Amino acid sequence: MSQLVVEDLSVEYTSMSGDRFTACTDINLTIESGEFVTIIGPSGCGKSTLLHCLGGLLQPSGGSVKLGESVVDSPDPHKASFVFQDYSLFPWKSVVDNVGMGLKFAGGSKKEVAAQAREKLEFVGLTRFADRYPRELSGGMQQRVSLARALALEPQILLMDEPFGALDEQTRRALGEEMSQILRAAGQTVVLITHSLDEAIFWADRIVVMSASPGRIAEVIEVKHPQPRDLSFMATEEFQQLRVHLFEKVEFNQLQRGPKVSA
Amino acid sequence: MNKIGIVDSSTKALSVSDDRGTSRRRKSSSPAAGAAPRARVNLWVLGILIGVAALWQIASSTHLIDKKFVSDPLSILTSLGRIFTDATALTAIGQTLYAVVVSFVLGAIIGIVLGFFIGLNATVRAAYFPIVRVLMGIPTVVFLPLLILAFGLSTTAGIAFATLVSFVQVVVNVVAGIDLIDPKYYRVAHAFNASKWHLFFHVVVSGAAPGIFAGLYHGLRNSFIGVVIAQLYISAAGGVGFLVYLWTNNFQIDDAMALILLMGAIVIIVGTSWKFVEARVTSWQQR
Numbered sequence: 001m002s003q004l005v006v007e008d009l010s011v012e013y014t015s016m017s018g019d020r021f022t023a024c025t026d027i028n029l030t031i032e033s034g035e036f037v038t039i040i041g042p043s044g045c046g047k048s049t050l051l052h053c054l055g056g057l058l059q060p061s062g063g064s065v066k067l068g069e070s071v072v073d074s075p076d077p078h079k080a081s082f083v084f085q086d087y088s089l090f091p092w093k094s095v096v097d098n099v100g101m102g103l104k105f106a107g108g109s110k111k112e113v114a115a116q117a118r119e120k121l122e123f124v125g126l127t128r129f130a131d132r133y134p135r136e137l138s139g140g141m142q143q144r145v146s147l148a149r150a151l152a153l154e155p156q157i158l159l160m161d162e163p164f165g166a167l168d169e170q171t172r173r174a175l176g177e178e179m180s181q182i183l184r185a186a187g188q189t190v191v192l193i194t195h196s197l198d199e200a201i202f203w204a205d206r207i208v209v210m211s212a213s214p215g216r217i218a219e220v221i222e223v224k225h226p227q228p229r230d231l232s233f234m235a236t237e238e239f240q241q242l243r244v245h246l247f248e249k250v251e252f253n254q255l256q257r258g259p260k261v262s263a
Numbered sequence: 264m265n266k267i268g269i270v271d272s273s274t275k276a277l278s279v280s281d282d283r284g285t286s287r288r289r290k291s292s293s294p295a296a297g298a299a300p301r302a303r304v305n306l307w308v309l310g311i312l313i314g315v316a317a318l319w320q321i322a323s324s325t326h327l328i329d330k331k332f333v334s335d336p337l338s339i340l341t342s343l344g345r346i347f348t349d350a351t352a353l354t355a356i357g358q359t360l361y362a363v364v365v366s367f368v369l370g371a372i373i374g375i376v377l378g379f380f381i382g383l384n385a386t387v388r389a390a391y392f393p394i395v396r397v398l399m400g401i402p403t404v405v406f407l408p409l410l411i412l413a414f415g416l417s418t419t420a421g422i423a424f425a426t427l428v429s430f431v432q433v434v435v436n437v438v439a440g441i442d443l444i445d446p447k448y449y450r451v452a453h454a455f456n457a458s459k460w461h462l463f464f465h466v467v468v469s470g471a472a473p474g475i476f477a478g479l480y481h482g483l484r485n486s487f488i489g490v491v492i493a494q495l496y497i498s499a500a501g502g503v504g505f506l507v508y509l510w511t512n513n514f515q516i517d518d519a520m521a522l523i524l525l526m527g528a529i530v531i532i533v534g535t536s537w538k539f540v541e542a543r544v545t546s547w548q549q550r
Contacts, residue, residue: 004399077455088451092469092547101465102455135545149455 002068004054004080004157004189009063009071011049024215027063031157031191031206036183038178038204046173046215048161055159056082063189067156078195079214080153085141085162087119089149096121096130099148106153120148125184135177140171147179151188158183162197162207172196176203181211184228198230201239202229209249218249282504286441314438336515342521352506352522359502359526362418366425367486371479373426374433378478381434383467395434404512407496421500425489432481440474441467473548476541483537487530 009027012020030080039047052058053065056072056079065072065230067079070196081102089098100108100117121127134142137207150158163179164172180203181203183190194200200207204223211218223242225233233239269281316336322328323335330338344350381388381395414420444466452466467476494504503526510519 055454057450075454075456082451082454084447084451086447088447090448090451090465090469090474092545093465104465105452105455105457105461135547153455 002156003204004191005066006030006050006054007063009053009055009060009065009068010062011046011058019202020138020213022211025062029217031189033156033189034187035134036180036190036194036203036205038189038200038206039208039210039245040197040200041193041210041215041218042212042250044215045126045210047210049215050210051082051159051161051191053191054157055082056083072205076181077150077155078106078152079155080159081150081153082158083143083146083150083158085165087139087146088144089132091134094131094133095126095137095145098134098145101149102153116152117148118154120229121145123149123151138171139167140175143167143175146181147182147241151186157189157191160190162193162195165195166195181228196252197243198234199240200246202233207242207246208248211249212250221245301341317491321369321459322535331514332516334520338517339520339524343515343524346518346521346525352518353505354523355501355503355522358418358500359494359504360529362425362490362494362502363483363486366422366490367429368487369422369426370429371433374430374478374482375437375475377430378434378437378475379441379467381473382438388438392438395431398427398431399435403431404492407493411497416499417496418497418500421490421493421502422499423432424493425486428489429482432485433478436474436478436481437471438474440471443474444470473545474546476545480534480541483533491526 006027006029011023013023015021027050039050041047049058053060054072056065056075059073064092072080089095092100093101096114096117097104099120100113103113103116117129118127122129124147126141126144126148129137129141134145137145143166147163164176167175169249176199190203192199197246201223204221204228207221207223208217209219209221210216221242223238225236225238319333320336323330323333377395379389381392403424406427408425409418410427411420414423448466449462449468452462457465490502491504494500494502495508496507498508503522507519507522510516510522
């Protein structure tokens with residue numbers, strides 16, 4: 001596995017009315033193999049845009065993304081695989097076919113695809129639901145299917161875009177803990193976007209804090225607490241200090257920036 | 264990859280989310296609010312059928328209505344038995360079904376191909392979809408005289424007409440089916456490096472399947488309607504339409520009614536089997 005290197009990355013959009021809009025700029029970031037990096041920042045800071053660039057889903061307007069020696073300019077799920085917030089499972093495919101989708105697109109034989117897909121389903125604990133349709137599963141289970149689908153290609157990097165954003169608090173915590181342990185155990189390189197301060201700190205080897213308009217990296221914080229962590233980490237002073245710091249950086253800034261409500 | 268130390272938490276999470284999964288399934292498998300048990304519905308259907316038939320029979324036996332014009336249920340049933348061995352009637356049914364099949368297949372092929380072109384290409388859509396919409400708005404029957412002029416008083420004119428009324432339905436529904444596919448599925452397919460071919464089969468065709476099926480269903484219905492209408496006008500085309508027209512003019516009302524009844528039975532059988540196939544193919548949908 002190799003480093004992911006982002007150099008001077010910027011992304012500009014042209015809106016329908018012809019205005020240029022900078023989603024993010026001056027992004028420099030190196031992600032080591034096996035590292036767990038979380039990205040946090042106010043809405044509209046270009047987090048998702050950055051993540052899409054890391055996976056080749058979006059072309060940067062300037063700068064580059066490199067995985068090892070090769071430039072990332074188109075999606076390659078063997079290198080970087082996505083888990084989306086809204087799961088985005090195909091409702092017309094069974095759970096096992098959803099998991100095998102990437103393998104199938106990559107040209108795997110029917111037998112290989114099915115065997116691999118079932119193995120990954122077992123890995124996320126959903127073997128019993130292989131032949132169901134996604135609508136028959138709860139949100140948390142669908143997100144686990146989505147994780148299995150991404151892992152099926154044994155990607156070098158897993159890119160997760162607010163994977164728990166659509167889940168309720170309890171499922172979010174249970175699933176989050178479980179997923180982070182799975183990924184830790186596998187030594188998987190992960191980049192995860194989150195809105196939750198706790199999530200950002202709890203899992204991260206490094207936290208990338210972004211600021212908005214234009215989106216840029218405001219700060220990169222290393223979380224030194226040893227891995228794997230358990231819930232007692234959240235009671236430590238280190239965690240609390242980080243949390244206060246992040247709160248000021250992310251939420252407080254956003255409050256000040258937000259529209260003033262007149263009485 | 265390894266599955267160390269996660270069994271505990273994974274089963275925990277599983278049982279939490281599992282409960283929800285089953286409760287959802289339970290909800291979806293139970294009858295929707297207001298749906299009545301099938302047996303009771305059947306009883307009501309039977310009730311109205313017997314009731315109307317009995318009233319009809321009585322009214323006609325007591326000369327309250329003129330049997331010459333409306334016949335009566337018993338005569339119709341007798342006639343129905345006779346029709347099964349009547350060469351004229353069987354030929355007519357054969358002619359009608361042949362024309363329906365030909366026009367439906369043509370309408371479906373043209374409709375699906377055109378539907379995909381319009382649904383997947385913005386320029387083609389801008390150019391041709393308005394035309395299809397106008398075709399849908401015009402009472403299509405006005406095209407029949409023109410088609411007769413073009414193809415003569417023949418079966419071909421009838422098939423052309425039925426194809427026209429059928430393909431419009433297919434196009435509109437296929438396009439609607441494609442439009443209903445959430446763009447996020449294209450994004451996912453792109454992220455997983457789908458080829459154009461994969462994209463077409465695994466996203467577009469699968470996603471639009473409900474629309475395609477609806478289109479084919481209405482296409483088939485309209486083929487049938489189109490063929491029968493054309494046969495009412497074109498005696499040379501023969502078929503059920505012509506025979507009902509002929510028998511009605513000859514005051515063979517019982518025969519005409521029996522033939523209509525028979526067509527009704529065919530429609531019910533075809534329609535039911537169609538819905539059965541559709542339900543199997545698109546079973547992923549929330550109903």
